[in-house]
Amino acid sequence: MTTAPRQAAPGASGGSGESRRLPAGAPGAAGKTPRRRPRSYESITGYLFVGPAVVLFCLMGLYTVGYGFALSFATWNGFTPRWTWVGLDNYADLLWRSPVYAPRLRHAALNTLWVMIAAPALTVAVSFPLAVLLNRVRRLRSVLRSVYFLPYVTSGVAVFFAWQYILQPDGAVNALLDGLGLGSLSQPQGWLGNPATALPTMIVVTIWGQVPVAMLLYLTGLQGVDRSVLEAAELDGAGWWRTNASVVWPLVRPITAVVMLLNLRESLQGFQTFLVMTNGGPGDHTNVLGLEAYRLAFLKNLAPTLGLASALGWILFAAALVLALINLRALRSKT
Numbered sequence: 001m002t003t004a005p006r007q008a009a010p011g012a013s014g015g016s017g018e019s020r021r022l023p024a025g026a027p028g029a030a031g032k033t034p035r036r037r038p039r040s041y042e043s044i045t046g047y048l049f050v051g052p053a054v055v056l057f058c059l060m061g062l063y064t065v066g067y068g069f070a071l072s073f074a075t076w077n078g079f080t081p082r083w084t085w086v087g088l089d090n091y092a093d094l095l096w097r098s099p100v101y102a103p104r105l106r107h108a109a110l111n112t113l114w115v116m117i118a119a120p121a122l123t124v125a126v127s128f129p130l131a132v133l134l135n136r137v138r139r140l141r142s143v144l145r146s147v148y149f150l151p152y153v154t155s156g157v158a159v160f161f162a163w164q165y166i167l168q169p170d171g172a173v174n175a176l177l178d179g180l181g182l183g184s185l186s187q188p189q190g191w192l193g194n195p196a197t198a199l200p201t202m203i204v205v206t207i208w209g210q211v212p213v214a215m216l217l218y219l220t221g222l223q224g225v226d227r228s229v230l231e232a233a234e235l236d237g238a239g240w241w242r243t244n245a246s247v248v249w250p251l252v253r254p255i256t257a258v259v260m261l262l263n264l265r266e267s268l269q270g271f272q273t274f275l276v277m278t279n280g281g282p283g284d285h286t287n288v289l290g291l292e293a294y295r296l297a298f299l300k301n302l303a304p305t306l307g308l309a310s311a312l313g314w315i316l317f318a319a320a321l322v323l324a325l326i327n328l329r330a331l332r333s334k335t
Contacts, residue, residue: 072310077302090311101308107284108292111199112268118203120263123210124256131218132244152212160276163205167191192278195285202286205273214259221252261327268320289316
């Protein structure tokens with residue numbers, strides 16, 4: 001007689017008591033639950049990563065700005081152990097009081113004003129049509145975009161020296177004019193040596209360097225224009241010129257504001273082009289405010305003019321801030 005196998009009672013296997021299989025990761029399972037690190041540990045780690053950048057910014061940024069602002073109220077030549085505190089005398093000497101520095105500053109401000117008017121306007125006038133034409137190109141668009149952007153990424157000093165060589169009396173510009181039978185327009189003194197043509201030539205060089213960025217900004221805006229808007233203009237009978245003037249141009253108005261602001265800032269504070277190519281000559285006809293600040297700071301030997309240079313720098317900063325606020329206000333009123 002065979003006996004049936006006895007069924008194991010619940011809880012009989014695995015020892016005494018009722019034991020149930022627990023899911024992995026649950027408390028009491030074979031694998032212990034990983035303990036989370038306290039939030040304070042994560043905060044300390046974050047501070048340790050950010051700390052060096054904050055310290056560097058405080059040393060190279062805030063300290064430098066504060067030091068320069070304090071220096072604008074003193075006279076110092078950079079070598080004596082102490083400053084001479086003069087208050088607002090530096091600003092008064094630059095703006096109206098000094099018979100030496102005030103006339104030079106007014107002359108440099110007039111040249112800077114011409115650059116600020118001509119360079120942004122002509123940059124927009126050149127870059128927008130160029131972007132429109134490039135946007136219509138289907139083949140070799142990337143190649144052409146790179147070619148037009150090349151002036152911006154090329155080393156500035158090398159490009160400026162190349163321009164200086166081209167604009168010399170025996171340079172390529174005069175040779176080209178002579179070859180075209182326009183020798184009467186050539187400049188025997190060079191385009192940078194003639195006081196009448198030096199500043200306009202520098203404005204052209206400035207525009208040549210600013211057009212690539214403006215063109216890419218416009219091209220980005222044009223590629224974001226809704227195609228249905230252009231098709232609606234074409235259905236209404238608008239031609240290519242009318243479409244771009246009355247439809248596309250208002251749509252890219254915010255980009256125009258950005259381009260104008262960037263060019264105004266560069267025209268007001270930039271001086272590298274003038275320093276390398278003309279150094280303010282001939283006869284200070286290409287002297288601008290940024291170059292004048294550079295001269296006061298570094299080209300006066302041991303004269304105590306560092307305070308004047310710092311004051312002029314803060315005047316330029318205030319002017320740039322006012323222009324930015326005006327541009328922002330105008331942009332908000334048009335949107």
